[in-house]
Amino acid sequence: MNNPAPPAVAATGARDLVEHDGELALLRELVQAISSGPGVEPLTAAAARIITEATGTDACLVYVLDDTETSLVLAGATPPFEHVVGDIALALSPGQSREAVVIAEDGDNDPRYVQIDGLADFMSMVSVPMATDPGGLVGELVVYTRGRREFSSAELELLSVIGRLIAGTLQQARLHRQLVLRERAHENFVEQVIEAQEIERRRLAGDIHDGISQRLITLSYRLDAAARALGDGHYEASLQLDAARELADLTLAEARAAIGGLRPPVLDDLGLAGGLASLARSIPQLRLEVDLAEARLPEHIELALYRIAQECLQNVVKHAEATVARLRFSVGDGTAQLHIVDDGVGFDVHERPSGDDARGYGLLSMSERAELVGGRLDIRSRPGSGTSVTATIPVEALTR
Structure with missing residues (x-):
């Protein structure tokens, strides 16, 4: 019969099991968030919530590289910062460090601590870059705690792993958004081109109607008047006038057909x-x-x-x-x-x-x-x- 494990060993094993189950739950949630669709904002909002729950922190902000690749824009956040999503941007400087930043306390006096309304209530901060390989920087996730906290190397590694897990999906979401915007821009351009073509066609139709068509009608009247003035004694001239009138009528019909085709x-x-x-x-x-x-x-x-x-x-x-x-x-x-x-x-x-x-x-x-x-x-x-x-x-x- 096996002897029961000592209490200390049993407690350690139970804690490991809980941590293992927690990691599996975290992984499942991340996979579900990643699979939810190509949108940047839904993914970052879900990631922010999952990160605070997994790390026991009080707030999380997720920044994503903008389309100009010159700044990081707040794309997802937990309360009380969800109302400023899209309004906060962090400028990127050439050669900016992509290492994790840990601030345990006194963040107000640390130049690395980004000042946002409402952050005065938080003391400790960890910022972890999200990058793909290859591809480079995609975004940055930042967690905050109200009380002072020393983040362990295991917690930093967990945040880095989460960042790497969602970085690729965020990059795909960014590219998908850019593609959608380009498609919309192309569709708008096409509509404008076709509208410009139709405006020009209507202008041409108006010019033909008000110019050529009216002159042809006047020419037909003049030919009728000339035929009446000649009377019956000018057979050859009457034939020529009849031919000219027929040609004028045919040209008028073609002009009207052109107007109908243009508009x-x-x-x-x-x-x-x-x-x-x-x-x-x-x-x-x-x-x-x-x-x-x-x-x-x-x-x-x-x-x-x-x-x-x-x-x-x-x-x-x-x-x-x-x-x-x-x-x-x-x-x-x-x-x-x-x-x-x-x-x-x-x-x-x-x-x-x-x-x-x-x-x-x-x-x-x-x-x-x-x-x-x-x-x-x-x-x-x-x-x-x-x-x-x-x-x-x-x-x-x-x-x-």
């Missing part, structure tokens, strides 16, 4: 599906079969897809020698797709026309519009087998 108000009234249906009806040269989803998208995406369809159908009319075409618009699985296929003569996609001719310019314009809104354009064709054009645009969610 499609139907998008505002009916959305993309209604706009595409109206566009299909405006092309009598083709028998167009349409299948259009009644879904609304962000305005800049609707404009891009409408312009792609407009350019594509113009190419079909001018170059494809087609009699039938199909126009399909669908939304699903996070993408909007515009698909146009015709039964025309087709062409060799490996020898596309250059941008110097009308078809080449049209293909380039469609591709650029798709790429501008983060999508892609796929063109499939071969001589004698028609052409298929598909624009695929990512969309996060329907706007309405």
Whole structure:
């Protein structure tokens, strides 16, 4: 029969077991916090709470390197400092020490003690840098106690381990935030570019309407007046006037078509599906079969897809020698797709026309519009087998 362990040994073993269980619990909480998502603030807030509980300290502030990498910004804190998160920044100086800082007492007179409103109630402080290898400094975690406390080497090591555990995740969160900001900036830029294009198109439409169209109408009236003044005795002159009037009417019709193409108000009234249906009806040269989803998208995406369809159908009319075409618009699985296929003569996609001719310019314009809104354009064709054009645009969610 085994003899029971001496009381002192049993107490030490029990304490080790408790400490071991505490470390496992701490590790589980840290893993859960790290796995909670890519946000910097939720992770730092959770880390601050976990650190104070694990170390028996009274407050914790977690600073994270800002996007300019010139300062550390307070990203997470325990009470009573959570209200100043985002408002406190510590400037970084070149070659600044990345060693742990321990202040047991008299912090007010120590230049390393960062003065923040409310810290007068705290006496001891430990600051530990958070860094990745490679990658360098990511942030800094700081703990405070109200009473004087000498932090042991084991406690400093625990804080350093915690810092290393969350440093990599914080770095990923920083990069994710920067990516999101860049994507938002790019989307805003795209919207501004498309808006500027549409403003210019409306201006051109107004200029054509108020200038060329009005002059053509006046010219038609003058030609009618000239025909009446000539009377019936000038057969050859009357023929020339009739031809001139017909040319003026044709030019006026083309000007009005250009105005309609430059400014499609139907998008505002009916959305993309209604706009595409109206566009299909405006092309009598083709028998167009349409299948259009009644879904609304962000305005800049609707404009891009409408312009792609407009350019594509113009190419079909001018170059494809087609009699039938199909126009399909669908939304699903996070993408909007515009698909146009015709039964025309087709062409060799490996020898596309250059941008110097009308078809080449049209293909380039469609591709650029798709790429501008983060999508892609796929063109499939071969001589004698028609052409298929598909624009695929990512969309996060329907706007309405």
